[in-house]
Amino acid sequence: MPSVKIVRKSTWTDMTPFVDVAFLILSFFIMATKFKPPQPVDITTPTSVSSSKLKEQDAVLVELDKTGRVFFTVNTLKGGDNETKASVIRGVNQVRNLGLTDKEINAYVRNTTVGVPFSKLKSFLNLPDAERVKAFEGIPVTDSANNELTTWIASAVMAFQGKKLNFMIKGDNNAKFPAFKGIIEALRKNDQFKYQLITDPEGVPVGTDLYKRIQEGKNENES
């Protein structure tokens, strides 16, 4: 009886298609990726049905984290319009008599995210960028008599005179309402009534009035 001969097959597999696919996916991700901008703190935004896209240029970004700390950032056109940023800090310097030096003003222009009360702003601006995050304790907003964000916004409005300035509010899901109210109060005191709240997209529930309007093609919230 002849013994069964086992044919030994090579286990070598052709990896080339595999590599092709891998690099195809890789190139897709490289193209489609926009890097997350460095964030002072982690903020999880709520969702909304709104479909208007975010405009990040010429904007003031007010962030609110889950413990109620408030941060203030000035975004100018890409490439950086340093003069506008500098006039924001100069305005604040003048109003609050902080006595900031040119070096400190330059330090602000380099990274405009601020999250400290005015009393600590001077020492905050002398910190290297990496250590600023640790020093964040939030701009005081909940005390209506001393809402420091009002000064920041007033200064930004002055600096952006003649340009359209967008106000963006980015809040964390778990932030409490009084801090949000403090931000709105600060804006309202400066006669600013239109804000953009940054949210994550969400689908429109079927059968609601908005859903019907979108079906009929007359939703003015788009743009």
Next chain:
Amino acid sequence: MADIDVGGDSGHKKGPGVKKAKKLSTRVDMTPMVDLGFLLITFFIFTATMSTPNTMRLTMPKDEKDPKDLTEVKESAALTIMLGKGNQVYYYMGQIKPDGSNFTSTNFKDIRKVIQDKKAEVMRNHYHDAGCEKIWAKNGGDQNSCKDKDFVVIIKPNEEATYKNSIDMLDEMAINYVQRFALIDITPDENMLVKATEQRNNVQ
């Protein structure tokens, strides 16, 4: 590496003395390249922000000092929604009764139905007046567009409501196409009712 040497036909002898020309294999081991490729893919997936965030527009009213500049609201067309802790929602129609009997507690899932019902009710009871023509003209002659003009939702989050709750409620306004709504402070009386209800229902 990607293949295992099974020792198949490697020892193919041509005979003694015949010098074998050393043939170099053209096969390249792709494994490290695949490793690297997937490593990069993983990196890009983790750092990617795929969906760009959207923005929701919010317009707040100006502080009116003069009482005659204040907007008047029809009692029959007003819905007041209060937000408390633990994602709880409370509401009442019109004015709150002194004994608080029309103060109802609900949640985010059911509040939509309440808003829709109230809106439908207001639209049913619509009383035509001169202001309607203006609204028609603005909406391209849509005669239904004026029916809900009296409907006002007043949103009052208390100090324990979260930012998410407030945004969800504003979003609810967009979803139900409520044209007039206001975000204002809760009154101490209403807050007391909310607190009492929270205690009774043991809301954490």
